[in-house]
Amino acid sequence: MNIRKLACASALAFAVIQAPALAASGDVPAQQVNEALRAKLPENIRAAGKMVSVNNGSFPPYEIVTDTNAMTGASADLSEAIGQILGIKIEHASVSGLSALLSGIKSGRYQFAMGPVGDFKSRQEANDFVDYVREYVVFAVQKGNPKGINSLDEACGNRIAVMSGGSAERVIKAQAEKCAAEGKPALEVQSFTDQPTSILAVRSKRSDAFFSSQAPLTYFVQQAGGELELAAVGKANGFQDLYQGAVVSKGSPLGEVLLGAIKELVANGTYDVIMKKWGLQNNMISDPGINLASQ
Template sequence: MRTARTIAVGTAVLLALGLTGCAVDEGGTGSPAAAESAAPQKMNQKLHDALPDAIKKAGSITAVNNGSFPPYTIVDGAGSLEGATADISVAIGEILGVKIEHATVDGLASVLGGMDAGRYDLDMGPVGDFKERQAQATFIDWVQEFVVFAVAKGNPQKITDLDSACGKKVAVMASGSAEKVIKTQADKCVTDGKPAVEVQSYKDQPSSILAVQSGRADAFFSSQAPLTYFVEQSDGALELAGTGQKNGFDDLHQGALVPMDSPLVDVMLGAFQELFDNGTYADIMKAHGLEGNMVDAPGINLGVS
């Protein structure tokens, strides 16, 4: 059976978060709804032939991720990957006629460093696409995202936007775009005569959201899709805040990334385009509740800020 999954969550992630009310896929086969949403793909011979010889010989592409980013990536204690990104990886691997194998590292810096060193061929993402990052890697964008806050139920600290975060303890993922924005806001708070934001940087999403659940942080500032997931799984303990606003970001594109000048750029763009054209992309995104994050077409380096 295919590895597509809908709301299945790795047991290790559940233990780390202390969440309740979600289905655990102990068999590793995924939920029927997600499995049915992504039919097996036919290999595209032209795209397969365009792969680097080393990849064709190995029969696999080595991908990397920087930990759980549900519902896109959910990494369990054994290192296996679930979520929308995992499902798309399977489908793209079928189109290319190779297997996409995943490794997990801590932080985006390790992802970029590992790709520069030739240890990894790509990161399926989605990773935030910004001009400054385009100097380090090439993005194949397939998601539009928004950045909001996850707070305790009732929003006791009344965090509704960046300005209201002054003097509050805000968790972010280390080295991410949200960390940069919240640190800029911390400086702005001081300039405006207000207490600075106390920025808490964590290595992954589960650690960040756990900081809010345990009271160590007042909010977690991150992408709306994973925060929506965590709120839904919190059994009423969390809610979203600051929705429907820019929150320091313009249009935010996210995608897969490959080393600059990689021969995989056009290959991956072609594979994504095939998933868009045949409806598989939409099926997978909808199966994971990501309708609001879909884009009309994949593109290269769409980030403009």
């Protein structure tokens, strides 16, 4: 079995084991159709009765993709609730890498990505972000943190795994240049297409750390049987306020529609139920919005 298949199998196995416990922690209330929001959908979507949300592989606990391309996780629950509010079905499709996800939305092949995807000013040039969570970026390291990676500066001299095309990759590549400029040991950037493959690289000791969003890293650390822990928690690590959300093409009317649906879920308590169900209460924001990023 190759490393990608092994990583996905590991993630799926954990998802199956954990699903009953997670489900027991909070049932998601059914939603009523909001006719005013439904009327704002583009006519072709209303006629089709569906739209497609694209993902770039498992991003637990938000997106957990099965081998049949079914979806579970917090984003899947939010998508289902949004679909009920809009009176349509939301289907899911997977691509390889963030670049393919963003280009697929830009081309119109997919209507949106539930994500969440990191919102940055540079990305806002081609996309709009419907931000519904706040995230932090930290390291997942081997138990005991043998390399002593407690900050971004201490990543020098280590092999750091990141997801290809993501904001963490941009920051860690800049740090690699800084390490070189300061004459410190070289930082080796190891880019992977998905979260499970990245975390497996750390577990197999081919990488010294995985630099990524705290929420999914917490999830993976919990499944690692004591092999891993988080490091550099509570530090900026190259980021300021990091908002994440659903993604639509620039100027798409779907942005305001999705925002309206998410705000309804906040107001009626469903957002709270879903986020707590998946252990994401520390990532909640009280006032979702479009393009909240200031950097």
